[in-house]
Amino acid sequence: MSVPKTVLRPPAQYLTTSVEDLGKAVLITAQSRALEVACHRCEAYSPRVNSRYRRLFHDLAAGGRAAMIDLEVRRFFCGNPDCGLRTFAEQVPAVALQHQRRTPLLGSVPEVGCPAPGLYVRRALPV
Numbered sequence: 001m002s003v004p005k006t007v008l009r010p011p012a013q014y015l016t017t018s019v020e021d022l023g024k025a026v027l028i029t030a031q032s033r034a035l036e037v038a039c040h041r042c043e044a045y046s047p048r049v050n051s052r053y054r055r056l057f058h059d060l061a062a063g064g065r066a067a068m069i070d071l072e073v074r075r076f077f078c079g080n081p082d083c084g085l086r087t088f089a090e091q092v093p094a095v096a097l098q099h100q101r102r103t104p105l106l107g108s109v110p111e112v113g114c115p116a117p118g119l120y121v122r123r124a125l126p127v
Contacts, residue, residue, distance in 0.1 A: 013032060013033050013034060014030045014031065014032055014033060014071070014092075015030060015031055015032075015033050016028060016029070016030050017029045017030060017031060023065075024065055024066060025065050025066040025067065025068060026063070026065055026066070026067045026068070027068050027070060028059075028067065028068070028069045028070065029069075029070045029071075029072075030069060030070070030071050030072070031071070031072040032072070032073075032074065032090060032092070034090070035047055036076075037074070037076050037088075037090050037091075039076070039078045039080065039083055039085060039088045040088055040091055041078075041083055041084065041085050041088065042078065042080045042082065042083035042085075044078060044079060044080040044083065046076045046077055046078055046079050047076075048076060048077040048079065049074050049075070049076055049077075050074075050075040050076060050077050050087045051074070051075045052072055052073070052074050052075070053072075053073055053075070054070055054071065054072055054073070055070075055071050055073050055092075056068060056069070056070055056071075057069040057071065071092060073089060073090050073092065074089075074090045075087045075088065075089050075090070076088055076089075076090065
């Protein structure tokens with residue numbers, strides 16, 4: 001089953017490099033298009049990339065299947081000598097907030113669950 005490309009359109013600042021059908025899930029691989037990024041402490045822009053790493057985010061289902069975003073994130077050198085940071089990570093607020101593993105869209109959906117199954121059994125049994 002193929003997933004329509006229109007469902008998987010990322011924000012304009014990100015480039016989708018691949019979309020994989022994993023059967024029960026869809027994996028979207030993306031990277032930033034920005035040539036330079038602002039330091040989150042001093043707000044000075046830097047084009048100098050220090051390193052790259054990958055972050056995996058869970059997103060709302062697409063076509064009835066789980067959706068995951070594999071995003072390449074870069075660390076930049078801060079060129080401001082007055083800033084306390086030597087390097088800083090590229091922030092991706094359109095995909096996820098800092099330290100989050102879910103997209104804001106998925107985070108806005110309330111979780112529905114039930115207590116552990118043994119909880120009611122323990123209460124019902126005489127002690």
